[in-house]
Amino acid sequence: MNAVLLAATDALGQSERLLPVGPIDWLIIVIYFLVVLAIGFYLKRFTATGEDFFLAGRKMTAWIAGLSFISANLSSLETMGWSAMAYQYGMLAAHAYLIGAIPAILFLAIVMMPFYYICRTHSVPGYLKLRYGEGARLLAGISFAFMTVLVSGASMFAMAKVLKLLLGWDIHSSIWVASLTVAIYVALGGLISAVFNEVLQFFLIWFGSLLIPILGLIHAGGWKGMMEKINHNVSAIHPNLQGADFTSLWSNLGSFDANPMGIDWFGMVFGLGLAVSFGYWCTDFLQVQRVIVAKSLRSAQNGTVIGAVLKMCVPLIVTIPGLLGLAVLTNPDGSLMVLVPQNDPRAEITHRTFNDVLPLLMGQYLGPGLLGLGVTAMIAGFMSGMAGNVSAFATVWTYDVYRPLINRNASDRHYVAMGRWCAIVGVLISIGTAYTLFWFGNILAFLQVLVFFFIVPLFGVVILGMLWKRATPAAGFWGFLVAILFSVATWVFVHTFPDGHRPQPxxxxxxxxxxxxxxxxxxxxxxxxxxxxxxxxxxxxxxxxxxxxxxxxxxxxxxxxxxxxxxxxxxxxxxxxxxxxxxxxxxxxxxxxxxxxxxxxxxxxxxxxxxxxxxxxxxxxxxxxxxxxxxxVHYFNPAAFNPAHVRYVARSEKAQEMAVNMYSAFWTLCVCVIVAVVVSLFTKPKPESELKNLVMGLTPLPDEGPCPWYERPMLWAAVVAIVLVAINILFW
Amino acid sequence: MESEHQIPIWFFIGCILLIYGIIVMATGVYLWVAPPPEEARVKLYEYHADVWWGAVLILFGGLYCVRFWPSNVSKRQSFRR
Structure with a gap:
């Protein structure tokens, strides 16, 4: 490939920072920080007991549960990252919000929520303790607590780099100001404060981001105009992917060559739609915690269904901006702007990266004031995700590690104090992780896939435990452990080069x-x-x-x-x-x-x-x-895939990173279920009396009294499922 | 989550959106009256998105503020009891 890469020179050459933030924008940002801190101080008086601090008093309404459920996931790394994915993979990126989320969220609402809610657990590891025993709980609790702060630190590091790049902010100030704000309001108000701020941040994210797709679509000449422009521009933007279809959801998944992700429908359905999606939405405690603390089972279920509706709307502010980047993102001289992947050596020298597509569009359309709102949306998203991690860490550490292992019989007040300290310590460990990444930046790629190592095996054992009463405590432990090891081994395998890998000269x-x-x-x-x-x-x-x-x-x-x-x-x-x-x-x-x-x-x-x-x-x-x-010469490189190994995992040498992750997750889930089933057949199950309220068939649903038709979770789940099918057909 | 002594989250949301709406709309009106030089304008400047988006924020925030004003909420709750 020969290419002169001067196109973005002006965009990069004139100023180090991407967005020209002025005094009005600063005023908006400062107001945001003052409000979230004020909310934290205000809510401290409402968190006297452990139930208040860790479970928000189990008083959340369906709407607050649903908004918080989605907001905890709507971090700015998520919005920027998935906009970048849409720029890289086209319409296929929208699957993360459709088949990659909605069926799993509805399954959580209708099938799994009754078990979580009726057994009155405070966490997903807590459910494992009740279902399988202490071994599985400790393995899940420790790995989750460890993973949460590491991922939170990685997000913090990435966000500080983004703020430096976009706004010219000092990296150290970004890390300390944002993370200490989160530490203060979570330590003061616990989950109530985290949830309050998540709901607030949800609105700010939407009001700060929604203008971009509106203006972008006007600029592109509507949906049809945008698609025409994408088809026209894509050969210049992605010259290596000639012939790939960027504008379809399903019609390009017949073969590995027809789409930019190098995946087929099987990998999309079973990798993303089953393993990754169900693992993330049904067993990642960060998400589940938001809805299991609702005031009733019906509120928890309706809150989750509301979350599904909101999730289906997120492509409006994430996928469409990525597609607009392919259609109408231009240099100051009016020529088409070409972005490159983050690992491309030209990144940040002559070209902006895929990750910059959303901020670049903000700079293109948003003037003073609106830009401050957009930047506040990004910061709010970052802090929302971090608060989610910190509050989940505080709960799991206190209830699933500290209490069973270190101090079993302390008072409720002692555990609340421990939770408050955990919020601060969790943030400090995250900051430590972020600073470690300054020196060992190459492990960032590792940390970003860490979540896949644990949640998919966790889903395997949780779902088997809920649906099959024969699953034994030994099966829960060994299925979980072997699947984690398999997942790590698969990741190492695709990044290993036995013959040596030389980067391009x-x-x-x-x-x-x-x-x-x-x-x-x-x-x-x-x-x-x-x-x-x-x-x-x-x-x-x-x-x-x-x-x-x-x-x-x-x-x-x-x-x-x-x-x-x-x-x-x-x-x-x-x-x-x-x-x-x-x-x-x-x-x-x-x-x-x-x-x-x-x-x-x-x-x-x-x-x-x-x-x-x-x-x-x-x-x-x-x-x-x-x-x-x-x-x-590399023999192991976490930033590069060995195509010869990738074809054994993802069934094609052309598979891109997303495709490899999806297939790895699917095989991990298969290994987890097979190991757990085999071990169950050779070990002794728990007596049925101990499985009451934990397993299907042994869990009577409580009668919550009559309710009007519009409050029935099943009805709305069916409506959401129909809309999901309609959207997929519409954009087939 | 919203006990009788607790200010509803919706009130906080209304307040911040109202404040932001006023700032964004005022900035937009100023830039309409005193337009920046051509080269400093954002794309689609002629639509004055800041003015009407500020108005949307004010409307939304104002409605939430009035609807969930703490004393109004307390009155409604005591009426229901």
């Missing part, structure tokens, strides 16, 4: 560096030759580096004798040295294009500062240029 042109290690103020100087391609775009074909330092990775650079090839070392060029535009790679049919990145150089012809990134251009290094060359 690349050079980066930097400032000259003196012997003492200091960079000199002299900018690197280059002379560029370019051609115009058939599409009319100017293409750099040759780069002569006259001055500066070249960081080369996996690039063979001829030495003075022209016979010696250096792959690593540090030296100064003595005579003009040519680097060819293509680099052969052992074991690969096609040679790699040489990638050249110049974040800040001076063009010798114009004398002006410029920046660029290009694949497949010839390079000449003139005498005096410093070279720092290195050779990198």
């Amino acid at each position: 690349q050079i980066i042109i930097r400032q000259y560096q003196a012997e003492d290690g200091n960079a000199r103020a002299e900018e690197p100087i280059v002379r560029l030759q370019s051609q115009t391609d058939p599409a009319g775009r100017e293409r750099i074909t040759r780069i002569v580096v006259e001055r500066g330092r070249v960081l080369a990775t996996n690039v063979p650079i001829p030495g003075q004798s022209q016979n010696v090839v250096f792959l690593s070392g540090k030296w100064t060029i003595q005579q003009p040295t040519d680097l060819p535009p293509q680099v052969p790679h052992p074991g690969r049919e096609k040679p790699f294009d040489l990638r050249v990145l110049a974040p800040k150089v001076v063009d010798a012809q114009t004398g002006r500062e410029t920046r660029f990134g290009v694949d497949g251009a010839a390079v000449v290094l003139l005498p005096g240029v410093q070279v720092e060359a290195s050779e990198i």
Whole structure:
């Protein structure tokens, strides 16, 4: 692939920050922080007992439960991340809000909620204790508490980077201000405060984000206009995916080639629709906690169904902006803006990334005031997700780890105090995780899939326990443990390269560096030759580096004798040295294009500062240029997939990250159920008297009295299911 | 969740939306009266989204404030009892 990547130069070159936040916008942001803190202080007086602090007094109405249920999931990483997915995968990204959520939420409301509610558990690990015993509960409790703070820290780190990039905010200030605000209001008001703020944040997220799809669709000429523009632009934006259909939900899932995700309908239905979705929505305690604390079973069920309706609306503010990015996102000069993946070396040098699509649209359409509202929506989303993690951590740690293992007979007041401290400690551990990621950024990819390792196995044992009275305590423990190990092993397998993996050869042109290690103020100087391609775009074909330092990775650079090839070392060029535009790679049919990145150089012809990134251009290094060359070969790389291994997991070498995760989740669920069933057949089940209110057939539903037809959960679940089918047919 | 002594969450939501609506609409009206230079305008500036979106926020926030004003809610609750 040859591509001149100057398109986004202006967007990046003029300012480090993406969004021009002014005083009015700041005022809106400050008001938000003051209000959430005031709510925390106000609610402290209502959290005297453990039931108040951890379970919001079990007084939540259906609407508050439903709003909180969805809001806890609607973090800004979710909205930005799934907008990016829509930019990357097109309409397929909407499945996360349709088949990837709604059937599971309805299943939780109608089938699982009675068990959670009637057994009066305070957490999902608490249910495991009642159903299987202490072993499964501790495994789930410890892994959940551990996972929650790590994921919360990873989110915090990612968010601080986003705020730095978008608003120019100091990373440390972003982390401390946002997380301490969350710590204060959760420590003061517990789950009540978290839920209050989540409901508030839900409204702010919607009012701050809904204008973008409205204005974007007006700009694109309506839905039809947007689709036409996507079909026109997509070959320029995703040149590697020629022929893939970005505008359908199902008609492009007949083969792995026809869609940008590299998945088929089986993986979508059973991977996303069954394993990932049911695991996340039915057993992730962060979600379930919001509805099991409703004031009655009917409220819990109706709240969950309300959550399903709200979830189906989220594509309006998430998927449509991603699609608008493909249709109407332009550079200041009016040309089409092309975004690249986060792991692309050109990211943030010459191009914005997929993750920036939502903020870029905000900058495109929202002026002063509205921009502050949009930024507040992002911050609210971040804090909402974090508050969810922290309050869930406080509950699980106090009830499922601290009480059974450390202090079994303390007073209720003691546990409330422990919960308040947990909120603060949970935030501090999250901050520690975030700072760790500064130094070990490559584990971020690992942390982001951590959630898949635990929730899918957890769903396997919970659902088997609810539906099959023969499932034994040993089966619960071993099914859970083996499935976790299998899930981790699958992840390691697809990221392992037994023959070694060499990243694409690349050079980066930097400032000259003196012997003492200091960079000199002299900018690197280059002379560029370019051609115009058939599409009319100017293409750099040759780069002569006259001055500066070249960081080369996996690039063979001829030495003075022209016979010696250096792959690593540090030296100064003595005579003009040519680097060819293509680099052969052992074991690969096609040679790699040489990638050249110049974040800040001076063009010798114009004398002006410029920046660029290009694949497949010839390079000449003139005498005096410093070279720092290195050779990198990975045998395990969490940021890269081994296609030869991927095809065993996701049934295709073309499978993208999402497809691999979906198939991995499906196989994990299969392993979990098989192991649990086999172990159950050889071990002793609990007597039926101990399974009352825990297993289907042994759990009589309480009579909550007559209710009008419009309060019946089953009716609304059926309506939501019909709407879901209609939407899928409409956008087939 | 909404005991008789507790201010309903909807009231807080109404207040913050009302305040935001006033700020956004006032900014929008100012920018309408004194337009920024062409190059500093956002796309679709001519629709003045800040004015009508601010109005939507004021309407929504105002309704919630009135409907869930703490003394009104207490009166309704005592009436029901």
